[in-house]
Amino acid sequence: MARAPASLDGTILDKLYKVIESRKGGDPTTSNTARLFAKGTDKIAQKVGEEAVETVIEGVRGRKKDLALESADLLYHLLVLWADRGLKPQDVWDTLAAREGVSGIAEKKARSQSK
Numbered sequence: 581m582a583r584a585p586a587s588l589d590g591t592i593l594d595k596l597y598k599v600i601e602s603r604k605g606g607d608p609t610t611s612n613t614a615r616l617f618a619k620g621t622d623k624i625a626q627k628v629g630e631e632a633v634e635t636v637i638e639g640v641r642g643r644k645k646d647l648a649l650e651s652a653d654l655l656y657h658l659l660v661l662w663a664d665r666g667l668k669p670q671d672v673w674d675t676l677a678a679r680e681g682v683s684g685i686a687e688k689k690a691r692s693q694s695k
């Protein structure tokens with residue numbers, strides 16, 4: 581099967597992260613990302629929280645198009661937070677990959693037993 585173009589699958593997140601990183605120290609008057617970096621971690625984290633709430637609201641409402649819009653806003657701000665803290669997307673992809681094939685229920689049980 582032909583591979584989906586980058587814009588149609590998760591690799592767009594890696595691409596977006598690189599753009600976000602490139603905005604560090606950039607001009608806050610021309611770049612929203614540079615403006616967020618200039619405002620600092622607390623403001624970036626606050627934006628992630630706000631976008632998460634808006635995503636939850638659209639999830640409950642059930643309008644797919646609005647849910648997609650809010651989800652995109654959330655992912656963008658989450659990537660800005662990762663970049664602000666120096667966390668690479670690969671670290672998150674590796675974490676997800678390590679969980680592949682492991683039932684969430686089994687994982688939770690193992691966690692509670694190791695406490």
Ligand SMILES: N=c1c2ncn([C@@H]3O[C@H](COP(=O)(O)OP(=O)(O)OP(=O)(O)O)[C@@H](O)[C@H]3O)c2ncn1[C@@H]1O[C@H](COP(=O)(O)O)[C@@H](O)[C@H]1O
Pocket residue numbers: 596599600603610611612613614627652653656
């Ligand atoms: N994906 C996004 C993206 N999603 C949302 N936003 C912006 O995030 C802002 C959120 O608006 P809000 O009103 O919620 O927040 P705010 O204006 O920061 O106001 P306050 O919360 O401070 O009151 C808007 O200006 C959106 O345009 C984004 N800005 C940039 N990107 C991507 O990042 C790339 C680089 O953008 P620049 O850094 O602006 O060049 C772009 O090419 C896009 O691919």
